[in-house]
Amino acid sequence: MTSRIAVIGGDGIGPEVTAVAVDIMKSAGADIETVDFDLGGSRYLRDGTVLPDEILTELRGFDAILLGAVGTPGVPPGLIERGLLLKARFELDLYINLRPFTLPDGHEFMVVRENTEGAYAGEGGFLRKGTPQEVATQGSVNTRHGVERCIRFAFDLARSRPARHLTLVHKTNVLNFSGDLWSRAFDEVSADYPDVETGYNHVDAACIHFVQDPHRYDVIVTDNLFGDILTDLGGAVAGGIGRAASANLNPDRTAPSLFEPVHGSAPDIAGQGLANPVAAVLSAAMMLEFLGQDEPARRIEEACATVPDEGGTAAIAAAITAGVEGTR
């Protein structure tokens, strides 16, 4: 059955890499129909639109959303990020951010990042803003429901993989409230998964292991902000940020899931044909897999595994296209 995909190219290199991803899905034989949505910083600067509820309602009618990246110089930081991307994550209840990494030697590990709570919930505010007595607070929201559903997803994922290993990453030695909730929920849920081996790392130590010994990891589960930071590091150790894909999932399928590269809009290289499209292309493959189009997804993953990262967007896109067409 044809999958209807909403494509939000967004800002900077976003539209450059989503255009490649759409072409490659078609070359790989995916059965898709796409509709482009002009959203992001440039749209905002033109007419003030970020993500109004009517457009969100329209997006709900699609099978999935493919997003490039949002955020652009000239627009206050966070305005588009929060108003578009986080709004979509929260409103569509995309509570899992799944970010897989493949090391140059083939070892694969995955970060399951909680995607709707933590420091991203926007709890906080100012007092006496702009005065010498200014106060700014930024809370972290952790609900038992939100934490537990994320941990259960991670256990299910770990159980489905050969290594059956799950590591909780947090900062329980300092974050005595949220860390305590996370580790109690983790321990309690683990009782339902006796076949999954578990471990724990503080997030600072996890940074060392990501660089020096990432092979120790199979599946990692962590909170929203730690997951954000760790997955840029994951990208950097696993072949570069230009290869890091991600899926914002609503596992209950009550709304469309959203797929996007881990990287941002890269204003420093936008418009120059330099962006590596692999991250967007692999995100599209995750999308096809989630939609049950396993064959084209597998073709794309295989082609991306061997494609060189040099030569710029067009050359890399041509190499992936040759790869997927070679296996059809």
Ligand code: NAD
């Ligand atoms: P960034 O990920 O855009 O760029 C960081 C560095 O990585 C830059 O040097 C960039 O050139 C390089 N890079 C990123 N993607 C690349 C690719 N595909 N190929 C080659 N090089 C690549 O992070 P930033 O500079 O901190 O953020 C820029 C903007 O993007 C900000 O507005 C930020 O909020 C936003 N952002 C959006 C998303 C998203 O929409 N999902 C994610 C991260 C950042």
Ligand code: IPM
């Ligand atoms: C990411 C990005 C986003 C995040 C920003 C743009 C809101 O950095 O997807 O990793 O922090 O989640």
Ligand code: MN
């Ligand atoms: Mn990030």
